[in-house]
Amino acid sequence: MVKITDVARHAGVSPSTVSYALSGKRPISEETRRRVEQAVRQLGYRPHVGARALASGRSNVLALVVPLRAGIDVPVVMQFAVSVVTTARRYDHDVLLMTQEEGEEGLRRVAETGLVDALIVMDVQLDDPRLPLLRELDRPSVLIGLPADTDGLTCIDLDFTAAGEACVEHLARLGHRVVALVGSPPEVYVRGTAFAQRVVQGFTAAVDRNRLTSAVHPCEPSPAAARAVAGQLLREHPALTGVVVHNEAVLEPLVDAFEELGLRAPGDLSVTAICPDELAESQRVPVTSVALPSAEIGAAAVELLMRKLDGKAVPETTLLPPRMTERASTARRGVA
Secondary structure, three states: OOOHHHHHHHHOOOHHHHHHHHHOOOOOOHHHHHHHHHHHHHHOOOOOHHHHHHHHOOOOEEEEEOOOOOOOOHHHHHHHHHHHHHHHHHOOOEEEEEOOOOOHHHHHHHHHOOOOOEEEEOOOEOOOOOHHHHHHOOOOEEEEOOOOOOOOOOEEEEOHHHHHHHHHHHHHHOOOOEEEEEEOOHHHHHOOEHHHHHHHHHHHHHHHHHOOEEEEEEOOOOHHHHHHHHHHHHHHOOOOOEEEEOOHHHHHHHHHHHHHOOOOOOOOOEEEEEEOHHHHHOOOOOOEEEEOOHHHHHHHHHHHHHHHHOOOOOOOEEEEOOOEEOOOOOOOOOOO
8 A cells, every 4th residue: 555655755755745646735836846745645555544534623524315205206415416416526525315304403413513514505484493503503505405594504406486477478478378387396395495385476576567367386206296286287277278386206297188178388388397408309299498506506506615614704595597498399379
């Protein structure tokens, strides 16, 4: 096994100089740094993780808190997780994935035992009970989600309010006057999950601004529930011509259910969605959608944490603007 003394001898410097070059704790000349880095590459030296942690006071581990609660779309959550893990590795950090219902005690446990240097918290609620503790912990954190009160926190997310508005505005420009939002499962709204509530806020605001007739229906993630919601919408709003879907699991079965009821997209019914691009593109009729930029958000969350760990200032709130891509599922009202 190559030791730090071997690197020092190869580079013609002291072991402490090698340590400073690798940790950045003290300034050294560029020429010396290059010699050390060349020796490290040539010898294949890898710092001992435990020793490095003791020397730096860091574990080089981030916690990703992802409670897999009812109504959560696991494939989408995993897109965020993969992005966090791959970005963390670029910063030489590993990720501890916490997938149980980790409330205040779970967060306190991992922080106080020194298992992690920082935390990324997902599935954020508008009035999340974990927020007071996150404000008090001596470990920095970043929320993927936007609670009602962001004071003392660092948050990043898609601007879901603007995303809901963008879908309605697109339908309104095409002449649609009766629209519906088929949203997340009911339990997601009961918990007050921030992204779902903010989509409803944006949808409702744009509906009111354009003086449209509208309906909002939560939907369980199953084909049977999609068929039930489609039937209920047409019974209650027979003039319905525009739908916004914010529920990845029912996008395809919902379009199929409307078609079984006699409404084809886009001639009879224009469909928009807030979902990953690859899901929208893969539909039999590709769906006009606002992209869910999970990879971008996950990477940015890690980068914000790295800046906080280095003592740098970061913005309190970062909201990514919605990016809509028009596809074959929407058309001007009454145009096949």
